[in-house]
Amino acid sequence: MNDEELKKVLEAGRIGARAREAGAKLIKAGAKVLDVCEAAEKIIIEAGAFPAFPCNLSINSEAAHYSPLIGDEKVIPEGAVVKLDIGAHIDGFISDTAVTVSLEDRYEKLLDSSRDALKFAIMNSKVGANIGDIGKVIEKTIKINGFKPIRNLGGHLIKRYELHAGVFIPNVYERNAGTLQDGNTYAIEPFATDGAGMVIEGKQITIYSVRSVDEKGLNDVERKYLSEIFHRFNYLPFNERWLKDIGSADEIRSNLVSLSKKGKLYGYPVLIEAKKGIVAQFEHTIYVSKDNLIVTTDVNNS
Numbered sequence: 001m002n003d004e005e006l007k008k009v010l011e012a013g014r015i016g017a018r019a020r021e022a023g024a025k026l027i028k029a030g031a032k033v034l035d036v037c038e039a040a041e042k043i044i045i046e047a048g049a050f051p052a053f054p055c056n057l058s059i060n061s062e063a064a065h066y067s068p069l070i071g072d073e074k075v076i077p078e079g080a081v082v083k084l085d086i087g088a089h090i091d092g093f094i095s096d097t098a099v100t101v102s103l104e105d106r107y108e109k110l111l112d113s114s115r116d117a118l119k120f121a122i123m124n125s126k127v128g129a130n131i132g133d134i135g136k137v138i139e140k141t142i143k144i145n146g147f148k149p150i151r152n153l154g155g156h157l158i159k160r161y162e163l164h165a166g167v168f169i170p171n172v173y174e175r176n177a178g179t180l181q182d183g184n185t186y187a188i189e190p191f192a193t194d195g196a197g198m199v200i201e202g203k204q205i206t207i208y209s210v211r212s213v214d215e216k217g218l219n220d221v222e223r224k225y226l227s228e229i230f231h232r233f234n235y236l237p238f239n240e241r242w243l244k245d246i247g248s249a250d251e252i253r254s255n256l257v258s259l260s261k262k263g264k265l266y267g268y269p270v271l272i273e274a275k276k277g278i279v280a281q282f283e284h285t286i287y288v289s290k291d292n293l294i295v296t297t298d299v300n301n302s
Contacts, residue, residue, distance in 0.1 A: 009095070010287075012087075012093050012095040012296070013097075013295075014296075015047045015090075015095070016086060017297045017299040017301075018047070018299060019040045019043040019088065020097045020099050022043050023043075023055065024099045024101050027084065027103075029077060029079075033066075033068045034073075037067060038241075041054075049090045050090075051087065051088060052094045052095065053163060054207050054242070056086070056098075056207075057084055058271075058279070059076065060077075060080055061272055061273040061278060062279070063153060063193075063271045063279040064271045065206065065268045065270045066204075068206070069206055069239070069241065070240055070249040080103050081101075081104075081107050081278050081280060083099075084098060092234065093160055094161075094236075095285045096158065096283060097283050098189060099282060100115075110145075110147055112145065113280070114190045114191065117192065118190050120138075120141050121137050121188050122284065122295060124137050125188070125288060127180055131168075131178050132170070132175055134170075134180075135154070135177065138170075139172040139173055142171075142190065148196070148197030148277075149171035149192060150171055150198060150199055150273070151171060151172045153191045155187045155188040162235060171190050180288050182288065185287050186288065187283060188285075188286060189281055189282070193279045195273040198274045199271040199273055200274050201270075201271060201272075202271065205267035206268075206270065207267070209235055210226070210233070211263060211264060213230050213264075218262065218264070222255055222258055225246075225256075226259055226264050226265075
């Protein structure tokens, strides 16, 4: 990564961090999920970047991937535990960050377990660090507080225009997970729960990304949609809200489902804790080099 690219990574991180902090302040009982997410996304756009993926606002046993739809009326309930997951990109250079807000004091220890796991994981991250050992630190920190890490969720390598770039940063110890490499960007995101410690896929899909740009087998409307989607988002995740200028909600949804069935799009189901446990998540993006480690999603990164 050259100096100019690193500048974009760091600026995307600062912008993502500002959106995270501002969005967290809007999380209140009765607030519309749509309003919170669109406000956070607006901060990113007005700062000269673009959301790296649709703002996720996942409540209680929803662990990830709920992003509001066009005209979404869902509101945050009393006493909720709310995960806000957001990121920014500049020219495809990505940040990914998350925070959990509890509207009830009794879940603060759960939040602390995830927050502390993130802190200790970052403290153990450097070039050459064993990724399985980072997972071990996360697992130990969460378990010592009496909770379970979610073993089938975790962090990931980030590359340009590629949010999940193949390397998995587990929330539990794993053998042969590899090592952190010089000049790479990673998201670390401990998920803690009072439930089963794993997630399952729900029925609802609110986020998509391009899987293939091959137009074979598509009708003219589907071809138009796929072309426009790739032009706007490349391979990054998107939401139907970001297409509302090109069609009605029903038309957009119909084409997204059709393109998914034909293998052109990938849909991300909302992820639910297997025993409906409450889930907390904190996340930062880090840049590691032989000289230093930078938490890019620290508002004051440098």
